[in-house]
Amino acid sequence: MYQLTIALEPGSKTPMYEQLYRYFAGEIRAGRLSHGEKLPSKRALCAHLGISRSTVETAYSLLTAEGYLTARPQSGFYVSDYAVFDAPEAEPADQPDTQPEVPVPAELDFSTASVDVSLFPYASWAKLNKETVYGQPELLQRGERQGDKALRCALCAFLSEYRGVKCAPEQIVVGAGQEYLSGLLLQLLPRDGVFGVEDPGYAAIANSVRSFGRELRYLPQDGAGVAVAGLEAAGVSVAFITPSHQFPLGITMPADRRSRLLRWAAEGADRYIIEDDYDSEFRYASRPIPAMQGMDTAGRVVYTGTFSRSLAPSIRIAYAVLPPALLERYRCFGGYRLSTVSRYEQAVMARFLSEGFYARYLRRVGNLYRRRRAALIPALESIPGVRISGSGGGIHFLLTDSRYSEPELISRAALQGISLRGLSSYCRHAVPIPSTLVVGYGGLRDERIPDAAARLRDAWT
Amino acid sequence: MYQLTIALEPGSKTPMYEQLYRYFAGEIRAGRLSHGEKLPSKRALCAHLGISRSTVETAYSLLTAEGYLTARPQSGFYVSDYAVFDAPEAEPADQPDTQPEVPVPAELDFSTASVDVSLFPYASWAKLNKETVYGQPELLQRGERQGDKALRCALCAFLSEYRGVKCAPEQIVVGAGQEYLSGLLLQLLPRDGVFGVEDPGYAAIANSVRSFGRELRYLPQDGAGVAVAGLEAAGVSVAFITPSHQFPLGITMPADRRSRLLRWAAEGADRYIIEDDYDSEFRYASRPIPAMQGMDTAGRVVYTGTFSRSLAPSIRIAYAVLPPALLERYRCFGGYRLSTVSRYEQAVMARFLSEGFYARYLRRVGNLYRRRRAALIPALESIPGVRISGSGGGIHFLLTDSRYSEPELISRAALQGISLRGLSSYCRHAVPIPSTLVVGYGGLRDERIPDAAARLRDAWT
Numbered sequence: 001m002y003q004l005t006i007a008l009e010p011g012s013k014t015p016m017y018e019q020l021y022r023y024f025a026g027e028i029r030a031g032r033l034s035h036g037e038k039l040p041s042k043r044a045l046c047a048h049l050g051i052s053r054s055t056v057e058t059a060y061s062l063l064t065a066e067g068y069l070t071a072r073p074q075s076g077f078y079v080s081d082y083a084v085f086d087a088p089e090a091e092p093a094d095q096p097d098t099q100p101e102v103p104v105p106a107e108l109d110f111s112t113a114s115v116d117v118s119l120f121p122y123a124s125w126a127k128l129n130k131e132t133v134y135g136q137p138e139l140l141q142r143g144e145r146q147g148d149k150a151l152r153c154a155l156c157a158f159l160s161e162y163r164g165v166k167c168a169p170e171q172i173v174v175g176a177g178q179e180y181l182s183g184l185l186l187q188l189l190p191r192d193g194v195f196g197v198e199d200p201g202y203a204a205i206a207n208s209v210r211s212f213g214r215e216l217r218y219l220p221q222d223g224a225g226v227a228v229a230g231l232e233a234a235g236v237s238v239a240f241i242t243p244s245h246q247f248p249l250g251i252t253m254p255a256d257r258r259s260r261l262l263r264w265a266a267e268g269a270d271r272y273i274i275e276d277d278y279d280s281e282f283r284y285a286s287r288p289i290p291a292m293q294g295m296d297t298a299g300r301v302v303y304t305g306t307f308s309r310s311l312a313p314s315i316r317i318a319y320a321v322l323p324p325a326l327l328e329r330y331r332c333f334g335g336y337r338l339s340t341v342s343r344y345e346q347a348v349m350a351r352f353l354s355e356g357f358y359a360r361y362l363r364r365v366g367n368l369y370r371r372r373r374a375a376l377i378p379a380l381e382s383i384p385g386v387r388i389s390g391s392g393g394g395i396h397f398l399l400t401d402s403r404y405s406e407p408e409l410i411s412r413a414a415l416q417g418i419s420l421r422g423l424s425s426y427c428r429h430a431v432p433i434p435s436t437l438v439v440g441y442g443g444l445r446d447e448r449i450p451d452a453a454a455r456l457r458d459a460w461t
Numbered sequence: 462m463y464q465l466t467i468a469l470e471p472g473s474k475t476p477m478y479e480q481l482y483r484y485f486a487g488e489i490r491a492g493r494l495s496h497g498e499k500l501p502s503k504r505a506l507c508a509h510l511g512i513s514r515s516t517v518e519t520a521y522s523l524l525t526a527e528g529y530l531t532a533r534p535q536s537g538f539y540v541s542d543y544a545v546f547d548a549p550e551a552e553p554a555d556q557p558d559t560q561p562e563v564p565v566p567a568e569l570d571f572s573t574a575s576v577d578v579s580l581f582p583y584a585s586w587a588k589l590n591k592e593t594v595y596g597q598p599e600l601l602q603r604g605e606r607q608g609d610k611a612l613r614c615a616l617c618a619f620l621s622e623y624r625g626v627k628c629a630p631e632q633i634v635v636g637a638g639q640e641y642l643s644g645l646l647l648q649l650l651p652r653d654g655v656f657g658v659e660d661p662g663y664a665a666i667a668n669s670v671r672s673f674g675r676e677l678r679y680l681p682q683d684g685a686g687v688a689v690a691g692l693e694a695a696g697v698s699v700a701f702i703t704p705s706h707q708f709p710l711g712i713t714m715p716a717d718r719r720s721r722l723l724r725w726a727a728e729g730a731d732r733y734i735i736e737d738d739y740d741s742e743f744r745y746a747s748r749p750i751p752a753m754q755g756m757d758t759a760g761r762v763v764y765t766g767t768f769s770r771s772l773a774p775s776i777r778i779a780y781a782v783l784p785p786a787l788l789e790r791y792r793c794f795g796g797y798r799l800s801t802v803s804r805y806e807q808a809v810m811a812r813f814l815s816e817g818f819y820a821r822y823l824r825r826v827g828n829l830y831r832r833r834r835a836a837l838i839p840a841l842e843s844i845p846g847v848r849i850s851g852s853g854g855g856i857h858f859l860l861t862d863s864r865y866s867e868p869e870l871i872s873r874a875a876l877q878g879i880s881l882r883g884l885s886s887y888c889r890h891a892v893p894i895p896s897t898l899v900v901g902y903g904g905l906r907d908e909r910i911p912d913a914a915a916r917l918r919d920a921w922t
Contacts, residue, residue: 176801313603340637
């Protein structure tokens with residue numbers, strides 16, 4: 001039987017449920033409570049610690065919502081398998097930013113990682129797939145390291161038309177996901193560079209920078225995103241940014257900020273901007289803003305994108321457009337010798353793009369998200385105190401309700417069965433906007449919007 | 462028009478054709494001669510430099526065989542696209558070992574990278590593929606980071622039965638190719654480790670070690686492969702080895718050497734052996750030797766393998782079996798957050814394994830290679846002076862003919878239209894066995910064996 005060694009401080013400023021939550025989360029992350037172990041029942045814990053039942057309930061709900069525990073009906077609470085994927089508690093400098101996905105009931109899914117695949121054009125995809133597998137036996141042999149030419153040509157035409165990217169197929173490198181490609185880029189970029197990532201931001205990039213043993217800095221943002229002053233203060237030479245729809249803040253970087261950053265990049269030797277255009281396919285409030293890459297005349301922007309969010313998470317095809325200097329380095333010795341993407345999947349994707357399936361699909365799924373957003377935002381804004389921001393594109397936005405603290409917003413929603421993630425969990429040194437959550441709606445089923453909004457109204461009233 | 466700036470030294474010990482070859486190869490690698498440029502005609506070059514026509518012919522043949530030039534009938538010699546993929550000339554410590562594949566006529570293909578896919582079971586593969594794409598729409602969503610469970614279970618059963626690997630599906634990590642997986646392993650293994658690679662050996666591993674900024678050492682080998690004394694002399698803590706069929710020497714590491722290495726690994730903290738079992742599927746001379754991983758009781762062996770050589774180069778599925786300590790690190794924070802392999806391809810491969818298609822295919826293609834080997838080796842050994850070694854498994858062996866130097870063997874074969882690669886090109890500090898070539902027969906069509914052998918006989922007589 002697991003021995004509780006907790007010492008709660010009833011007079012502390014930290015609420016009791018938060019102390020209890022932190023204690024168990026720490027034990028699980030440290031491996032002292034391991035997968036499958038049963039936790040004390042709520043009743044036993046109340047009695048043992050002499051605390052109220054609601055304190056235990058809140059703590060357990062929070063632990064369950066965050067994926068540390070799994071509740072089994074009529075049985076109790078067990079340590080989840082998920083927990084081992086979390087980062088160990090450590091000094092920030094040694095600790096990679098893992099962002100484990102929180103398991104949530106699919107029908108009330110506010111995860112920023114979820115994508116709606118209900119409109120995925122199976123019939124077309126399967127037909128192209130079948131024709132490719134049966135019709136192109138030569139695809140069994142080794143293909144081009146950068147990705148097969150048919151796909152690179154199709155991507156080139158698509159990116160030029162839809163994103164204003166200026167490139168030749170020779171500049172494109174295809175790889176198995178954006179994390180893989182950022183690892184590849186780190187091998188091409190100057191080894192003694194100083195690499196800046198947005199704070200708050202997407203943790204995987206920071207992890208890659210650390211894994212390759214490169215110098216890492218966190219870049220502060222103002223209302224327009226990362227600024228040149230921030231880059232200079234941090235002494236950065238390479239900046240990873242998400243100008244079309246900053247993750248998680250949702251900022252669309254205005255044109256003048258973009259041109260200042262481009263000028264900064266052009267002015268110093270070995271300066272680069274890595275433009276992650278991850279969910280630029282979806283814009284609601286304004287016309288799509290072309291990619292920075294298309295404005296770059298100095299060859300200092302690497303454009304990257306992926307099909308994982310626009311099409312389906314399991315399609316492991318991402319792409320980078322290398323400027324001439326990095327292309328040269330890639331050709332000389334950078335990265336792996338073989339492509340990481342199945343040639344069949346490359347061939348299917350090439351036809352999916354060049355025969356117009358993808359553009360048609362984007363229009364359909366874009367309309368789906370547009371309708372969902374149009375239903376969800378008013379429903380949430382009708383909750384007194386709730387404000388929405390950063391919703392101009394993509395499939396997530398920020399929700400702020402200053403009547404409660406961020407942990408309170410989360411724990412109250414958890415008690416209603418809704419798992420939400422706070423902005424602070426994406427922040428490293430940045431001070432998060434207070435009382436703010438990051439809300440994804442790619443996985444939220446339309447018909448569950450009224451229920452979700454009603455539960456959140458109950459939670460926060 | 463390209464300006465020749467060559468200064469040949471007629472009195473030098475380096476033959477004239479070799480000087481000419483080195484000059485042009487250097488110019489192409491340095492980018493001073495670029496893709497598509499036409500070289501001076503043989504006649505013009507003879508006249509310009511005052512050298513014999515056969516000198517120019519030999520140099521051009523060598524450049525063509527090595528992929529620097531492309532000959533266009535009735536037109537002349539042009540710089541190939543291939544050239545830019547070569548490594549720049551630099552100090553060994555800074556220069557990654559790129560091993561560009563030499564483009565050769567398919568019918569006389571002695572490349573070690575070639576794989577025979579003529580027996581690939583299309584009908585079964587395509588059927589499984591079709592059933593998967595149509596029948597499992599849930600595969601569009603994000604899968605398990607380690608690879609989907611069905612594939613890991615199927616791999617586990619297969620590796621246990623055929624390779625004596627002892628593991629649970631939880632220990633398996635699936636990734637898009639062995640180069641990708643070695644990058645992942647480098648993130649899990651101790652950062653301050655000293656990483657040893659076989660010399661001669663497969664250059665991609667050394668490149669990965671360098672890319673991640675880890676300490677790299679080259680390990681000498683005796684007739685039984687890498688020895689403990691070599692590891693200790695090099696101060697290595699992690700050794701990447703190919704015990705079933707060393708690449709390129711073809712050595713099968715004997716059992717006592719294996720157990721010594723395992724003891725070495727068990728004795729020191731943070732010591733690991735990375736067992737690359739890349740072509741263990743094919744054994745001719747003796748019974749297959751089980752993997753070292755199965756003999757390891759200390760949890761110090763990482764087993765890795767791939768389908769790229771046994772099934773088809775374009776199938777980008779490789780796998781690693783992690784011992785508990787590294788699995789723990791992987792779960793805590795190592796590597797990428799998402800799998801790099803298409804879930805559809807994972808699902809197809811899982812069924813291909815578990816329904817017995819793969820084992821049947823291995824028997825058929827193993828017999829094909831066995832017959833080819835049985836025809837090829839005597840044909841080559843009938844050339845006076847030729848000896849074959851390291852042919853007990855896999856799809857390559859060593860060919861030694863001490864009547865000529867290694868460059869002479871290569872250039873004479875090139876004049877007969879056969880491209881071969883010398884052992885020395887795989888050596889870093891090791892002194893290569895003199896007059897020795899590395900011969901792959903995965904891509905050599907059976908019916909071309911007599912012609913290939915006849916040409917080599919002419920070349921070397």
